[in-house]
Amino acid sequence: MKIAGIIAEYNPFHTGHAYHIQKTRELTGADYIVVVMSGDFVQRGAPALYSKHLRTRMALLGGADLVFELPATHACESAEFFAQSAVGLLDGLGCVDVLSFGSESGDIEPFLQLGAFLATETPEYQNLLKKYLKKGESFPKARSLALQELLSDTDTDTGTFLQTPNNILGVEYCKALCRRNSPIRPFTVKREGNAYHEESLKEQFPSASAIRALWKSADCKMSDSTVSSCFPPAISALLSQTFSCPQFLDEEDFSPYLRWLLFSTDKAQLASYQDVTPDFVQRLFHTRGSYESWGQYAALLKTRELTYSRICRMLMHCLLQISDVPPLSYARLLGFRRQASPVLSALKKHSSIPFITKAADASSLLSDESAAVFAKNVEVSNLYESVWCEKYHTPFVHEYQKPLIILP
Amino acid sequence: MKIAGIIAEYNPFHTGHAYHIQKTRELTGADYIVVVMSGDFVQRGAPALYSKHLRTRMALLGGADLVFELPATHACESAEFFAQSAVGLLDGLGCVDVLSFGSESGDIEPFLQLGAFLATETPEYQNLLKKYLKKGESFPKARSLALQELLSDTDTDTGTFLQTPNNILGVEYCKALCRRNSPIRPFTVKREGNAYHEESLKEQFPSASAIRALWKSADCKMSDSTVSSCFPPAISALLSQTFSCPQFLDEEDFSPYLRWLLFSTDKAQLASYQDVTPDFVQRLFHTRGSYESWGQYAALLKTRELTYSRICRMLMHCLLQISDVPPLSYARLLGFRRQASPVLSALKKHSSIPFITKAADASSLLSDESAAVFAKNVEVSNLYESVWCEKYHTPFVHEYQKPLIILP
Numbered sequence: 056m057k058i059a060g061i062i063a064e065y066n067p068f069h070t071g072h073a074y075h076i077q078k079t080r081e082l083t084g085a086d087y088i089v090v091v092m093s094g095d096f097v098q099r100g101a102p103a104l105y106s107k108h109l110r111t112r113m114a115l116l117g118g119a120d121l122v123f124e125l126p127a128t129h130a131c132e133s134a135e136f137f138a139q140s141a142v143g144l145l146d147g148l149g150c151v152d153v154l155s156f157g158s159e160s161g162d163i164e165p166f167l168q169l170g171a172f173l174a175t176e177t178p179e180y181q182n183l184l185k186k187y188l189k190k191g192e193s194f195p196k197a198r199s200l201a202l203q204e205l206l207s208d209t210d211t212d213t214g215t216f217l218q219t220p221n222n223i224l225g226v227e228y229c230k231a232l233c234r235r236n237s238p239i240r241p242f243t244v245k246r247e248g249n250a251y252h253e254e255s256l257k258e259q260f261p262s263a264s265a266i267r268a269l270w271k272s273a274d275c276k277m278s279d280s281t282v283s284s285c286f287p288p289a290i291s292a293l294l295s296q297t298f299s300c301p302q303f304l305d306e307e308d309f310s311p312y313l314r315w316l317l318f319s320t321d322k323a324q325l326a327s328y329q330d331v332t333p334d335f336v337q338r339l340f341h342t343r344g345s346y347e348s349w350g351q352y353a354a355l356l357k358t359r360e361l362t363y364s365r366i367c368r369m370l371m372h373c374l375l376q377i378s379d380v381p382p383l384s385y386a387r388l389l390g391f392r393r394q395a396s397p398v399l400s401a402l403k404k405h406s407s408i409p410f411i412t413k414a415a416d417a418s419s420l421l422s423d424e425s426a427a428v429f430a431k432n433v434e435v436s437n438l439y440e441s442v443w444c445e446k447y448h449t450p451f452v453h454e455y456q457k458p459l460i461i462l463p
Numbered sequence: 464m465k466i467a468g469i470i471a472e473y474n475p476f477h478t479g480h481a482y483h484i485q486k487t488r489e490l491t492g493a494d495y496i497v498v499v500m501s502g503d504f505v506q507r508g509a510p511a512l513y514s515k516h517l518r519t520r521m522a523l524l525g526g527a528d529l530v531f532e533l534p535a536t537h538a539c540e541s542a543e544f545f546a547q548s549a550v551g552l553l554d555g556l557g558c559v560d561v562l563s564f565g566s567e568s569g570d571i572e573p574f575l576q577l578g579a580f581l582a583t584e585t586p587e588y589q590n591l592l593k594k595y596l597k598k599g600e601s602f603p604k605a606r607s608l609a610l611q612e613l614l615s616d617t618d619t620d621t622g623t624f625l626q627t628p629n630n631i632l633g634v635e636y637c638k639a640l641c642r643r644n645s646p647i648r649p650f651t652v653k654r655e656g657n658a659y660h661e662e663s664l665k666e667q668f669p670s671a672s673a674i675r676a677l678w679k680s681a682d683c684k685m686s687d688s689t690v691s692s693c694f695p696p697a698i699s700a701l702l703s704q705t706f707s708c709p710q711f712l713d714e715e716d717f718s719p720y721l722r723w724l725l726f727s728t729d730k731a732q733l734a735s736y737q738d739v740t741p742d743f744v745q746r747l748f749h750t751r752g753s754y755e756s757w758g759q760y761a762a763l764l765k766t767r768e769l770t771y772s773r774i775c776r777m778l779m780h781c782l783l784q785i786s787d788v789p790p791l792s793y794a795r796l797l798g799f800r801r802q803a804s805p806v807l808s809a810l811k812k813h814s815s816i817p818f819i820t821k822a823a824d825a826s827s828l829l830s831d832e833s834a835a836v837f838a839k840n841v842e843v844s845n846l847y848e849s850v851w852c853e854k855y856h857t858p859f860v861h862e863y864q865k866p867l868i869i870l871p
Contacts, residue, residue, distance in 0.1 A: 311853050312723050318845045319784065344859045346849075376727065437726045441754075445719050451752045 059085035059153040060145040064093040066103050068113040071260035073287045076118035078244045079155040087120040087398045091141045093130035095439035098137050100367025104303035111390040115462045116289040120395035124387045126432035128380045138227030140383045146237045149405030153242045156225045161245025170229025193362050261285045270301040306349040317343040328372040384425050387411045390460030415455045467493035467561040468553040472501040474511050476521040479668035481695045484526035486652045487563040495528040495806045499549045501538035503847035506545050508775025512711035519798040523870045524697040528803035532795045534840035536788045546635030548791045554645045557813030561650045564633045569653025578637025601770050669693045678709040714757040725751040736780040792833050795819045798868025823863045
C-alpha cells in the first residue's frame, strides 16, 4: 500500500487541485492520497472562504482520500512554520511514503538541493541573512539575496526560483523533511494553467486567487458556466446546491472586529500574541485612528521589512488571541472516503501522534499541552462559525457538533 | 446666584426636557442649570443614540448652561448606583442648590419620605427584601413588595408609586442626597405629555422611547414635521443640518461584537466584569449557540429575577470590559454656555472634586485611581466612536481630540 501526502489550503478546491491529485496518483503510483489542509484560517493571515468542513467535502469529492486539519494556530504562520507543522503531521502519521507538491518546473532537484542547504543553515548563510535583514529587507527578500550570493555557482537561479510562493513552500517542505530525517520522499508535479497569483481565468486551470476574485464580482451566480468550469463536476454540483450566489468569508468580514480590537485591547496584551513585537503594537496605536477596513489598514502598515501577509498574520493572531503555541502533536481527521479504510487501519498501527476523529474526545486523548492547542482551535473555529452566522443569518453549530465527513 | 442641578440621559433631548429645564428655572428661581448627563452609554445598558458630545450640544441648545459627564462606568448601572454617582458629582461641585427631576405627580413629599426611609434600610426592611428576593422576585419588584408591606399605613401607594422608572430614580436621588447629608434640596417638576415608556407621539411632549421608535421606522426623514415637532427649534435645525435621515447607534449595532465576545472570552474573564455572576456566565455558555442579535439574546436570557435592563447592563459590562470601579470622584465638563462663566468661577472655588475640561489633562489632575477610571472611559468612548465610524464610514476622532462644546 503506497500513500502520498499533500499539503494544501484548497481555498477553494478547483480543477488544478484535482489535476494535482490525479497526477500524483499516476506518477507516484499512490493508492491513497492523504491531505493536510489548513483549517478555518489560511497561511496568508485570512479566514478561509469556506469552513474546513465544507472544504473537506470538496477535497474528498475532488479526489482526496483522507483530510487532516492543519489548525489555525499552525496554518496562519510563515511558510517555514506552516511547512514544518504540516510536514510534522504527515511524518507523525507513520505511513506516508511520498509528499507531493506542485511547482512551475516539475523538477524536484532544486527543491532537494535548497531544502538540504537551508536545513542546516550554515553560519555563513545566517550572517548573510542577518546582513540583508539589517538593511531593511523583508525576510523572503533577504533570504533570496543571501542564497543568491552563496549559491551563485549552481544551475538554479535561486533569486528567481524563490520568488513564487509555491516554490518557497516546496523548498520549506524539503527542508522540514530533511530536518526530521523523515522517510517521506518529496515529489513535485508540474503545474499547468494559471500562476499562483493570476487573477484572470483565461487558462485551462484557474487559480484560487482568480476564483476568489470571481466570487467578489457583484453579478456572479453559482450556476454560471464560468463558475462551474473552475471545479470538478461533483464540487460544482455541491456548491450550486448549497449556494445560489457566492457566499464566503474573507478578511473584510473581520474588519469590524479588528477595529473593535484595536480600540479595546491594551499594548501589553497585544504584544503577548504570537509574532507580534512591541514596535508593531506601537505602530498600531499610532495608526489605528486611520483604520477603515482590514485591507486598507494592512496596506497602510506595510513597510519594506513587513510583508502584507506577515502583517495580516500578526493582525489575525491579535484578533484570534493566538499566543505562542507548541509544535503540533496530534492529527485531527476532518473526513475520509470509506474506500480508504485500510489507511485508517495503517494509521492506528503506525501513527506516532494521537489521532482524533471526534472533537469532543480530544481532551481525553491528548496531553494537557496538546489539549490546550486543540481547545484553542475549537474556539477559533467557533469564531469563524460565528462570523459566518452573523453574515448569513444561519444557526450557530458548535465545533463539537460538526460531524466527521464520510463519503462512500 | 442660585444653581439647579439636573440628572439626565437626553437620549435624545426633546421638548419635554426643554420644558423641564424651563419649569425648573421658573419654579426654583435658578439662575443656572447644571446637568449631569450619561456619557456614551446609558443606564438601561445600551449605547446612547448620539455621542455625548452631540448630546451636550443638544442640551445646551435646549436650555442647559453646563453639562458634566456621568461616564459609562457609572451610568450603565442600576438606578441606585446611577443615582448615587450622579448625585455625588452634583454634590461634589459644592455650589448646587437644588436637584430637580420630573415626576408624574409633581409632589415632592413621597420622594422625600421614601428616600429617607431607604437611606437607612432598617433590618426589618432588609429582611423583607431578602424574603422576596429569595422567592425569585426581581430587585425592583422585591423592593416594591417589601415597602408596601412596611409602609401600608402611609398616604402613598408605594407599590404603584415605585412602578415607574422616573419615580424610582427620584426616590434614589433623594436617598443619595439623604445619605450624603447633602445641602442640595430635591425638587420635582410635574411631567406633562407621554409616559416614560410610551412609544407613540400623540401627546404634547414626546418620550425619548417614542423618538427612538420613530428613528427606527424605515421612512423617517429629519425634515419631517413629526420629527421637528419633537425638538426645540434650535435642536431640530442642528439635527437636520447634521443628518438627512436618522443616524444613530443602538444596541443592535453592537450585536456582532457581543457575538464575537461570547465565543472569544473564557468564563473566568467574563465573571470578572462588574455585576456579572458565575451563574450568569454559565448561562451565557449554555445559550450562546442560540445567539442571533443583542435584543433577541437579552430577551432569551430574561428570567423573573433578572430584568431585561439588568441583563443588558451585564452584557454591556462584558463587552466594554468594565470591572469593579471606585466611586466617581471627578467632574468632567463636556460643554457650557459662555453666559454661565460665573458658575465656572464658583466651581473653581467650591468644588471638592477635581474638575476636568480637557481630556488629555486628566492624568495630571487626578489620583491614580481616578485617572484609571477616566482612562477606562476614554477607551469606552473610543469604542463608541469606532462603532459609529464603522456604521457610517466617518473618520475616527480620538476622544482626546474632541473639543469642549462652548456655545455663546
